[in-house]
Amino acid sequence: MSDTTVKPKTAASLQADALADKYETIAFDDSRVVKYGDTPGWDVLRKVAEPVTEITPDIKALITEMQDIMYSAHGVGLAAPQVSRSVRLLVYDAGEGFRALMNPEVIKKKGEQYEPEEGCLSIPGLRGVVRRANEIVVKAMDADGKAIQFKAREFEARILLHEIDHLNGVLFIDLADPESLHMLTPAEDRAEGIKE
């Protein structure tokens, strides 16, 4: 008897793998992302960000800039504090296109999920297992200033929960199973898992 059973990947892990493959073709540059404990003013990552009251030209420009920074850094999500702006704005792409949300709030949570391992663009190389809700309902303002509410599951829910934590000064290292935290080499870091 041999133990050759490989645990099937969850839908969320498969989605993460597909995105990692897609990003292989984009020149990597994470130099514009604030790094925890390193970039001057990095403590912006520990602040509770301010609400966005209206979609000004400044906010529109910030969304465009964050879109560029997120894809360049091969990220699936990015929160404004990660680019030194303490405002409640996040951008993400869970594989279904780019989206920006302002003042996002989780109004319902259901179930739990543990995969894929999380990584953060602001803490390069580190990965860990974070227990997240499997299904959430999010209330937010979209890029046109319209109030929206929607349901997100699995991979998308994980990204949103990670980014919303950023808006509250919370990092995945605060929530990860401490024994699961491990460092990857820079090459592995680019090739594996999700960074947000």
Ligand SMILES: [Zn+2]
């Ligand atoms: Zn992060």
